[in-house]
């Protein structure tokens with residue numbers, strides 16, 4: 001269900017700015033209030049990072065970007081919003097004051113989420129007139145990529161509010177988890193704080209430096225956590241006997257005096273300087289922006305890997321991404337092609353993103369195949385071969401491709417593709433696609449491809465059903481009147497005419 005059409009963000013720093021990007025890239029208009037004199041510049045930079053990350057993350061058609069409006073007051077920002085997200089600094093009095101103002105200025109049915117990392121929703125909602133619609137919506141940095149939101153209700157929050165909040169975060173591609181009881185720092189930050197406290201002791205006591213500690217995590221259990229979390233990972237670690245055996249084997253160690261968890265290290269000037277210096281050395285001169293870029297690329301890569309995990313079904317955050325993309329495709333405006341037009345069908349409109357270019361600054365080789373693949377998918381959707389059709393067990397498989405690279409596509413170039421059906425019968429589909437530079441209309445690459453209609457479970461070619469073949473025939477009959485494109489039938493090494 002899509003009920004958020006207008007959002008408001010109060011506070012637009014690290015977290016608020018990234019919420020703005022999350023909403024806007026899901027097609028939702030956002031009004032922003034942040035008194036910081038440079039709020040517009042800062043949010044602009046976060047938006048640029050987020051757009052770059054989304055261009056790498058998905059080929060699914062994102063809705064038109066929501067409009068950003070910078071407002072002079074909380075009242076102006078929130079008055080007509082469906083969802084208001086508060087992300088001001090973590091001080092109870094400040095947050096409670098801001099939330100009480102939001103309450104007074106917004107529609108009584110608007111949802112109000114707080115990004116607080118640890119304050120209790122009951123304390124935040126105590127002075128509101130309509131506290132039943134207020135809750136904690138605790139995200140993780142960068143909010144535009146990491147999907148999790150911990151939803152925590154206070155004493156006065158209704159169940160209906162949490163249910164709507166779940167639908168709201170789903171609408172923007174996030175994963176809501178409902179925390180059963182309110183508790184300071186909820187679940188995620190409790191775990192992180194326990195780990196962080198132990199880590200600070202290990203540095204303080206010179207057991208390791210910050211780089212060694214990070215290496216211990218990222219080359220080992222950090223990777224396990226991203227895909228299965230803690231308990232499912234330990235279930236496997238228990239071997240065939242599973243979780244009960246794991247608990248019997250390692251449970252007693254918890255009583256050994258390994259940990260200093262309950263003591264808090266004294267973060268005095270010397271320790272702060274020690275950690276600061278080690279962290280500077282570890283960054284090796286990379287700026288925060290550079291590190292953010294590397295982080296975003298890696299997170300996209302992890303989500304892509306998880307999307308093809310579990311035998312292609314998707315797993316965890318990757319499955320969430322696949323489901324979100326399926327919705328984007330379903331909501332996308334269907335190409336308004338007239339199947340009987342005597343001209344190649346225009347299918348894909350795209351742009352060469354930063355993730356697509358190689359060391360020469362040109363679009364890298366496999367991205368051409370990606371655009372041609374998206375072109376074939378677009379043609380297939382036009383004849384009724386969509387995700388539901390594929391889920392039902394039939395599809396077209398490409399069995400042969402010949403690509404010619406005729407020109408160069410550079411970072412930021414706008415491209416479009418067309419597709420001409422050369423011939424088809426009940427099983428075969430022979431097509432010729434061209435990628436053009438949208439500014440010059442010059443052909444950048446062509447692909448001649450053969451695809452077969454298959455029963456994917458039986459793993460063999462079968463005739464396509466009548467409803468697909470009739471649409472395909474309409475296109476094929478129209479395209480039969482077009483001249484055969486130059487380049488059809490070429491093979492590698494052939495002499496040019």
Ligand SMILES: NC(=O)c1ccc[n+]([C@@H]2O[C@H](COP(=O)([O-])OP(=O)(O)OC[C@H]3O[C@@H](n4cnc5c(N)ncnc54)[C@H](O)[C@@H]3O)[C@@H](O)[C@H]2O)c1
Pocket residue numbers: 010011012013014015016033034035036087088089090098115116117118138139140141
């Ligand atoms: N940084 C994180 O990793 C992280 C993660 C999850 C949640 N949070 C939570 O998000 C909230 C914001 O944290 P942040 O890291 O974005 O802080 P930040 O300092 O980067 O941003 C806070 C923003 O609030 C603005 N602000 C201050 N007073 C305001 C007011 N009265 N009205 C509107 N805007 C005001 C500031 O100008 C600033 O831009 C905190 O509650 C924090 O606990 C942070």
